[in-house]
Amino acid sequence: MYGDWLQLRGDPRGALIAAHAQGDVQAAEGLLREHAEEFLGPFAPGAELASSVALGWGLGFWRRAVLCHHDGDDLDELVRRVLEHPSARFLEQLVVRSGDEEPASVGRLPLRSAIEALLQRGPLPSLRAVALGDRPEGHSSDVPVGELGGLWSIAPRLERLEVSGRAILLTRFSERLRWLALHTAGLPRATLVGLGRARLPALQHLDLCLGAAVYGGTCTDVDLARLLAGDGLHSLRWLGLRNSELLDELPTLLAAGPLLQRLEVLDLSHGILTDAGACELIEWWRRFAHLEQL
Structure with a gap:
């Protein structure tokens, strides 16, 4: 119904919803290429943040987003830009990876900053699963995490939580x-x-x-x-x-x-x-x- 309403208004997202619902991969890919700016913004192929985010689609919207911290990225800003995008309206799974950068080497706490950006975002009623931090092979992550109790108020339907790091409160x-x-x-x-x-x-x-x-x-x-x-x-x-x-x-x-x-x-x-x-x-x-x- 929502997709039909969007199509009546001439919104290309309505056509994307229909393509996903019908399993028409070719049509969906064509729409994503044609309307990359609207559907993907800074995360479109070749755009500034394309390599920092992996996205999974479902019925015209992002259902899964994996965010990876690279040198030069502000992980908290990356979280904000993903969650503020219209395509994230029905996001169900969010993965935030801090990378192998040690806190002491950057003078700040990228994962903690990203968590604060998430907690400040406001209600995310569709969110069902969250993973925070990395699990380096053979040892535990030393990246500080801190207080996480606010997750339940911004994601009241959260069912799955995975956290890797130090000082998980x-x-x-x-x-x-x-x-x-x-x-x-x-x-x-x-x-x-x-x-x-x-x-x-x-x-x-x-x-x-x-x-x-x-x-x-x-x-x-x-x-x-x-x-x-x-x-x-x-x-x-x-x-x-x-x-x-x-x-x-x-x-x-x-x-x-x-x-x-x-x-x-x-x-x-x-x-x-x-x-x-x-x-x-x-x-x-x-x-x-x-x-x-x-």
Whole structure:
């Protein structure tokens, strides 16, 4: 209906919506070439920011945007220009990559600036999935992230969140959340405490890198025990407690709570397991026998 209305007004986006709806790839590509300025602006092929953004289309609008930080780019300005463009009206997935540039080398915090630009943008009611930061192969990102609680007010339908970086502070959560991954070398205690208190009835996948104290990981076994009681996680089926200095305590904590019996997959990889922890795991092995993957 919206596409028909646009076509009656002579708006080329109406024709693009129709081409996408009919699966007419050739017609859609022709319209994108002919009206590149209107549909893509600074992100059109050959334009100034074309190499910084990868876009996925659906029914005449961007449905997915992947933003990559390059030397000379202002990542926060890139976020603003993408979200302000008319083609982003129904954006569902946003990925913001900080690149391999270290904060100390640029004198500023590109990812944090981009997050602030996102939080200041205002309501994004169509947004369902957000990924922030990079996961360098073999180690965790050291790019600062900071406070993220404002995401739920600007994206009330957000269901999937992936964050990679340092100092990930997230103490409030949405009941719509279905998939959460926090990749860090050190998870702040406040974030784990917030998760333990949250009611997340839709959450099915939770992947936490707890990290080490030397990198800002301040979680304790008491905080983990509250999370593993599973009071607010009745749909959880996939749990990762990775890269943890507390791995020796995890078998007993998991075995003592009801959450373990609801899980299908448990990932304890990249943690520090001593002989004592291995003995605990063997002692409680029957509690873990139902898992499809450990």
